[in-house]
Amino acid sequence: MTTPHQQLLARRQRDTDLLLNWISRFSLHLVIIILAVLCLIPLLLIVSASFTDEIALTRNGYQLVPSQFSTEAYALIFRNPGTIVRAYMVTIFVTGFGTIISLTIMSLLAYALSRPDFVLRKPISLIVFFTMLFNGGIVPYYILMTQYLRVQDTLFALLLPYFVVAYYVLILRTYFAALPAELIEAARMDGASELRIFWSIALPLAKPALATIGLFTALSYWNDWTTSLYFIRDANLYPLQYLLYIIQSNAQAMQLQATVGTINMGEVPTQTARMAMAVLATGPAALIFLFFQRYLVRGVTLGAFK
Amino acid sequence: MTAIPASRWNRLRGHVFRRNLTWFLMSLPALAWILIFKYFTLVGVWVAFTDYRVRRGIFGSDFVWLKNFEFLFATDTAIRATVNTIVLNVLFIVGGTLGALFLAWLLYEVYTSRLTKYYQTLLLLPRFISWVVVGYFVYALLATDNGLINTTLRSAGLDPVSWYTSPQYWPIILLLVSLWSGVGVGSLIYLSGMLAIDTQLFEAARIDGANKWHQFKDIIFPMILPLVVINLLLSMAYIMNADFGLFFQVTRNQPLLYPATDVLDTYIYRSLIVTNNVSMAAAAQFYQSIIGFALVITFNWVVRRIERADEPMSLF
Numbered sequence: 001m002t003t004p005h006q007q008l009l010a011r012r013q014r015d016t017d018l019l020l021n022w023i024s025r026f027s028l029h030l031v032i033i034i035l036a037v038l039c040l041i042p043l044l045l046i047v048s049a050s051f052t053d054e055i056a057l058t059r060n061g062y063q064l065v066p067s068q069f070s071t072e073a074y075a076l077i078f079r080n081p082g083t084i085v086r087a088y089m090v091t092i093f094v095t096g097f098g099t100i101i102s103l104t105i106m107s108l109l110a111y112a113l114s115r116p117d118f119v120l121r122k123p124i125s126l127i128v129f130f131t132m133l134f135n136g137g138i139v140p141y142y143i144l145m146t147q148y149l150r151v152q153d154t155l156f157a158l159l160l161p162y163f164v165v166a167y168y169v170l171i172l173r174t175y176f177a178a179l180p181a182e183l184i185e186a187a188r189m190d191g192a193s194e195l196r197i198f199w200s201i202a203l204p205l206a207k208p209a210l211a212t213i214g215l216f217t218a219l220s221y222w223n224d225w226t227t228s229l230y231f232i233r234d235a236n237l238y239p240l241q242y243l244l245y246i247i248q249s250n251a252q253a254m255q256l257q258a259t260v261g262t263i264n265m266g267e268v269p270t271q272t273a274r275m276a277m278a279v280l281a282t283g284p285a286a287l288i289f290l291f292f293q294r295y296l297v298r299g300v301t302l303g304a305f306k
Numbered sequence: 307m308t309a310i311p312a313s314r315w316n317r318l319r320g321h322v323f324r325r326n327l328t329w330f331l332m333s334l335p336a337l338a339w340i341l342i343f344k345y346f347t348l349v350g351v352w353v354a355f356t357d358y359r360v361r362r363g364i365f366g367s368d369f370v371w372l373k374n375f376e377f378l379f380a381t382d383t384a385i386r387a388t389v390n391t392i393v394l395n396v397l398f399i400v401g402g403t404l405g406a407l408f409l410a411w412l413l414y415e416v417y418t419s420r421l422t423k424y425y426q427t428l429l430l431l432p433r434f435i436s437w438v439v440v441g442y443f444v445y446a447l448l449a450t451d452n453g454l455i456n457t458t459l460r461s462a463g464l465d466p467v468s469w470y471t472s473p474q475y476w477p478i479i480l481l482l483v484s485l486w487s488g489v490g491v492g493s494l495i496y497l498s499g500m501l502a503i504d505t506q507l508f509e510a511a512r513i514d515g516a517n518k519w520h521q522f523k524d525i526i527f528p529m530i531l532p533l534v535v536i537n538l539l540l541s542m543a544y545i546m547n548a549d550f551g552l553f554f555q556v557t558r559n560q561p562l563l564y565p566a567t568d569v570l571d572t573y574i575y576r577s578l579i580v581t582n583n584v585s586m587a588a589a590a591q592f593y594q595s596i597i598g599f600a601l602v603i604t605f606n607w608v609v610r611r612i613e614r615a616d617e618p619m620s621l622f
Binding site: 024025028029031032033035036037038039040043045046049057058059060063064105106108109111112113115117118119120124127128131134135136137138140141142143144147148149160161163164166169193194195198219222223225226229230241242244245248249252274275278281282285286289293296297 | 329330340347353354364409439443445559594
């Protein structure tokens with residue numbers, strides 16, 4: 001038996017517990033929200049600067065809300081859109097073709113390596129996966145590309161670097177190996193060729209893995225600027241990210257010259273125009289990211305982050 | 307048991323052969339790429355021992371023993387780049403692990419909330435931003451005349467800082483930028499580790515009156531400790547490799563910052579492209595690659611000894 005007084009105490013205790021629980025949950029959410037906003041703020045800073053009046057940006061500095069709203073930077077770019085449109089075309093072409101070729105040849109290899117009765121499975125696996133341990137680095141690679149393959153200043157230079165990632169082959173192989181053997185045996189009984197089994201059974205079943213790896217590969221191509229830094233001098237072949245880098249480093253060099261007095265500051269691409277270029281180059285990719293986000297989180301279970 | 311007729315046996319053998327041939331042909335394109343791009347470069351590290359001449363190629367150039375290495379280690383730059391690479395990588399690994407653990411724990415505590423999905427989207431967003439664009443916003447923050455930080459310092463009555471000429475601040479700046487870019491992704495692996503913990507353990511702890519901190523200290527942390535240790539060891543294997551984009555774009559390749567920010571990868575880039583000293587670049591490349599190889603082998607061997615058989619994480 002409990003007295004009314006004890007009941008009252010118990011109820012109060014319960015209320016306090018609930019309140020404490022609520023406060024702790026609330027503060028957890030608050031901390032995460034702050035962190036999430038911190039992820040976003042730097043990007044907002046660029047967007048805000050791109051919509052700021054050039055003189056106001058120089059006078060008032062970079063701010064999270066434009067000190068004086070203006071779309072002049074975008075107008076400036078769209079008055080003469082040749083460069084950015086061209087860079088977009090290069091990037092889209094390279095990302096599209098690169099990802100398709102890369103997914104195709106990686107899954108062909110992974111499927112062959114996932115077949116237990118493939119006689120060359122062991123030696124080929126060894127050749128492929130040994131490369132995960134060793135990285136010859138940029139110097140022999142540079143010599144290979146420029147002296148032996150001679151692909152500098154061609155689209156091949158931009159396409160070739162990300163064709164095969166041994167780690168992705170490993171993931172795909174594991175995925176293909178887990179497909180039910182009866183399914184493949186049944187298709188064989190029906191007289192399907194290996195290529196046909198691969199194309200109409202294995203590939204469709206591996207879609208989740210392909211989507212995740214495809215996303216990562218597309219991202220490597222889209223965000224690539226190092227390849228151009230080493231191999232592209234022809235301005236017609238500049239991909240988007242490299243164009244952004246060139247604009248930034250030219251502006252830096254020109255500012256230096258301007259302080260020395262050798263050139264007129266009017267020729268330097270405006271700060272706001274540079275920021276608008278960054279927005280135009282990043283925006284579409286960010287939207288695609290929002291769309292494919294679930295594949296990214298799934299990539300963790302597949303172990304695609306390495 | 308009936309003997310298989312010879313004609314059928316031959317047909318069966320034909321099937322097996324044809325199947326193996328198909329698989330071999332399927333492997334070929336990727337295999338060819340790997341042989342050219344991975345094994346040529348593996349053999350190509352030889353260039354570090356030659357007096358490289360473009361026209362004579364890697365294997366036609368004169369063999370010069372360790373001369374390139376003598377020149378390399380005679381300069382302070384190479385040693386500085388090595389020290390910077392290791393020190394900054396340790397900083398990033400420690401900071402990144404702590405940050406990822408903290409974030410994973412936060413997300414774990416609110417995991418049942420509908421909002422978690424949106425938090426994750428925002429926290430993963432930086433992974434999709436190229437280093438060039440990161441360089442852009444870091445400039446918007448740190449520009450001497452009109453960067454957000456200096457403007458704020460001025461309005462608070464403090465002296466602005468010339469960030470791009472002051473190397474002493476850069477280890478911290480680079481740590482913060484690398485956290486911004488990597489901690490969301492880094493938290494995912496720990497989060498999935500935490501989600502695998504049996505929730506009954508928490509029920510028991512709650513009855514004992516354990517608060518959130520005790521739950522973390524006594525249940526969550528011990529449960530995911532193996533995961534943390536393995537991840538730390540695996541990242542130690544790559545301690546000689548710096549993220550070129552971070553060090554090249556975010557610092558805007560400012561020579562005044564080199565004392566704090568020049569790492570092996572930026573040093574090799576400069577030797578190869580800017581100063582055009584291939585032998586020097588090759589020597590630095592060789593020792594980066596060879597030490598990296600030794601580290602990968604060692605740390606994967608260590609991880610293999612301690613990992614659980616049901617969740618292998620080592621490479622071999």
